[in-house]
């Protein structure tokens with residue numbers, strides 16, 4: 001009997017778990033490592049406001065039919081997300097058309113700033129948004145937590161091991177040999193390693209440290225528990241042209257039955273330029289802006305708030321693919337900067 005090929009995978013974002021799952025199902029012995037103590041990466045559901053396992057991020061599944069079909073194929077129940085819209089300088093418009101326009105403007109801004117990798121990636125998103133503008137948006141009935149928990153179940157059923165609280169400090173690749181992932185206390189070995197745009201560590205190939213330009217950024221999410229007479233009337237809002245807010249999701253439904261009647265939960269993601277620490281006056285400003293944009297009723301009573309920062313170290317698409325090529329197939333790289341964009345039919349290298 002031949003021994004199964006072994007693979008280490010860094011990070012537990014839905015995309016990394018999908019690709020790890022494709023390998024495990026194809027017979028690879030997969031170990032998924034993550035330094036966090038919950039799965040999901042930027043799609044994780046950390047405990048906030050005393051609520052654990054409640055979706056606290058502001059997420060959107062792009063309206064791409066093949067992506068929806070693949071999530072449904074994993075057993076995730078998706079529902080039409082019709083209560084979503086865009087706000088352009090305070091004016092409300094349909095999300096499906098404005099999404100293509102929005103991506104085009106961001107792509108042009110990236111081109112003007114000389115950020116060619118971002119330009120290529122965002123133009124691709126603009127084209128895809130335009131092509132699929134007739135497809136409605138969908139979202140998991142139980143929130144993105146459902147995607148993560150389903151993927152964990154399927155990975156375990158396929159024999160993969162998920163190990164949390166393992167921070168990889170260096171990845172050593174031998175082109176004629178295997179891969180070693182080193183943490184402060186131990187090391188893991190395999191024949192291949194799966195890395196993503198934001199799930200990686202310093203890499204050495206045949207003893208040579210690889211210089212990889214990396215974009216450092218971060219984002220901040222604020223969670224508000226409020227009470228009032230009426231629900232907010234939207235599910236997801238993309239906010240364009242606002243210096244403070246990027247997007248907002250009403251996550252009340254995902255927190256039931258933990259929330260008392262008449263209480264609502266709203267998650268707002270700030271523009272990436274506002275990713276620093278948040279003080280009480282900063283929160284007051286956000287609340288004022290939410291009221292001004294009518295995303296929070298004037299009589300809403302704020303019961304409590306919390307916020308979570310998410311730092312990002314992104315490798316550009318080209319550099320990521322070049323790294324994989326330089327490793328002679330030892331590194332399998334997945335472009336993950338956007339969930340639907342990074343989604344492919346999870347190709348299995350021979």
Ligand SMILES: Cc1cc2nc3c(=O)[nH]c(=O)nc-3n(C[C@H](O)[C@H](O)[C@H](O)COP(=O)(O)OP(=O)(O)OC[C@H]3O[C@@H](n4cnc5c(N)ncnc54)[C@H](O)[C@@H]3O)c2cc1C
Pocket residue numbers: 010011012013014015016033034035036039040041042043057058059060061062166167168169196197198199200201219269310312336337338339340341
């Ligand atoms: C706040 C936020 C909201 C987003 N919302 C959307 C959205 O709505 N729709 C969309 O399509 N995309 C969204 N994205 C894009 C998102 O980044 C991608 O969908 C995808 O999750 C990226 O996958 P990733 O594995 O590269 O990175 P991440 O999701 O950031 O996950 C990386 C994981 O790897 C782990 N990790 C990293 N380095 C190491 C290491 N050295 N050792 C051990 N573990 C490590 C981290 O702990 C983390 O769990 C969002 C991103 C952010 C930050």
